[in-house]
Amino acid sequence: MTGERISDRVPDFARRLLAWFDEHGRHDLPWQHPRTAYRVWVAEVMLQQTRVATVIPYFEAFMAAFPDVTSLADADQAAVLERWAGLGYYARARNLHAAARVIRDQYGGRFPREPEQLAALPGIGPSTANAIAAQAFDRPAAILDGNVKRVLARLYAVEGWPNATATARQLWQLAEAHTPDYRAADYTQAIMDLGATLCTRARPACDDCPFAGDCHARAEGRTAELPHGRPRTGREQRRRRETTMLLIRDGAGRVLLTRRPPTGIWGGLWSLPEAEPGAEEEAARALGLTVRPEPPWEPLEHAFSHFDLTINPVPARLQESAGLNSPAGGVMDGEEGIWYNVATMERPGVPAPVATLLARIETDNEVET
Template sequence: MNRFAEELLRWFDHHGRKDLPWQHPRDAYRVWLSEIMLQQTQVITVIGYFQRFVERLPTLASLAAADEDTVLALWSGLGYYRRARFLHRAAQLCVERHDGELPRDLDALMALPGIGRSTAGAILAQAYGLRFPILDGNVKRVLTRYHGIAGFPGESAIEKRLWIHADEHTPAERTADYTQAIMDLGATVCVRSKPACLICPQAATCVAHRDGLTAVLPTAKPGKKIPTRSLAMLLLRDAQGRVLLEKRGPQGVWSGLWSLPEAADVEAAGGVASRLARVRNADPLPAFTHVFSHYRLDVSPILFDHATPLTAVADGESRRWCDLTQIASLGLPAPVRTLLDNLPEITP
């Protein structure tokens, strides 16, 4: 076992995280689910979502058999919803092709939707104890600093170098513990801002620590201005308190989720609303901004209370009037759910 792994495992035995819910039991389904949830999301946020997800869908087979609305409702609030749809489809493919199990082969795992090389390596290492490296965001940061590698880690040439180092450090013994240890080091010690180098087990041989480069490594992604878009969200609520929801199409943001009807702007909102229901007063609600990875969305919500459903706008697969109980069981974008949760009481 190389020195890097020895030092890291020694640290892990005393300071590593060993009580995360997906570690008990640590089977392939739970490892896979946790890895997908942890993409772009911190552990403290994921824990509650993970526990609710496995309580409802405890096995790969139950996930494969679930309908999409159930999966998206359990995912609602985690964001990056394509992860949930890939997870669902991958489970169905495992049932169709792999006897209902996640395969123990790297290429077979990577052939499933949403599973890249690092996620596949994490499943094989943590669930099956096989020697495969990982290279998630935390590991990239650790290895970039340890080896003093300049350049944005997302660039193919830099990432290729990091994979070589990830492989050379991964031991044949205690692979599952090592995999958790290097993720823990990046998440709790070698953090993005103000890393705790004084308590890091690798400080003595870390290039960034030696050369005072921890503040500039990893190299930041080249800057790009994020555009802003705007729209109006229409809250059509009938006398019984039901709200009109529409299911978004398969393309674009929030694809496949239930959301609110939209208009290009506040001026167009009344016209759109009148085509969906008979409406009276339009009450603007506080505007808000939601930030995606590639743009900012300025939203102006408008409440149309005591809306009367039009016969021509009947409930169907892509549009329905929903009460609070029905809304709770649907997959909604987090800002839309927050908006609905905070609606003022309906006036007489």
């Protein structure tokens, strides 16, 4: 990529992109009405590694529960995680909650306007900070999310994995060079929309793109190749993990849920007790329970970003209990576990595969009754 290749296109890029956006862009996303700093921030965090269609119902439910940054900051983390359950990447929710408390305590509940201040908040990187500054405050600030990386990498045939240091630096230079000093909010949305709706990862709609005649990847027949994927070594393979989950039911058909540790996978969510294979009864005794394991269910596969998890569900019937974990009153200590009635209680925040298993429990209970 030469300097001439950039300079030939920069002056016209924003004008053409905004003209396309005015006619074809997305103007009815829920965080655009109203487009406040708080709503933009929550949406930007939710959209990290998650598609718009998936985010919209979560965003609307989250706004109903926490309509402003102060209500979010004042909430318990457990309540925040429950509204996030099923969206994945739960560190995002924990960081969102932590950042809300910083804004409440250090900024008096008013959002900082400078990208540098925004980027200092938990869970907000440079691109997200710039997106908030641009969309909420109309500040000219370049963004470089996955969609923008793809657009620029194809337009200029940028070599290398976009997250590699040298390639990312090159893409940041391009992003900054193309960002206009006017209509910052619209431009930011426009370049994300271009990547999300036309310059997609698979089967891009090049014939509809306003930059089809300028795109080096298209001219060279490399749209499927660019941007490059993460380099893999010959020995590298996706990691796999395996766990056994206990579905312990009491005489009333309630299922035991325990709280996950505050950090790590599914941090802070409710889940099913886990055990080593063949040690299900020992794991139950550690909770103060005596159970009778039943035949295991078929394994359940769940994919994370960096590994695959195989869950081996083992149903078990409660025989007796003692101490803190006695279900006599219907609940355990609220910080550690609950006996969850799948038919009558609102489901707490649980990971997606646990929700799948609970749904099967509900079906089994209906059959038994």
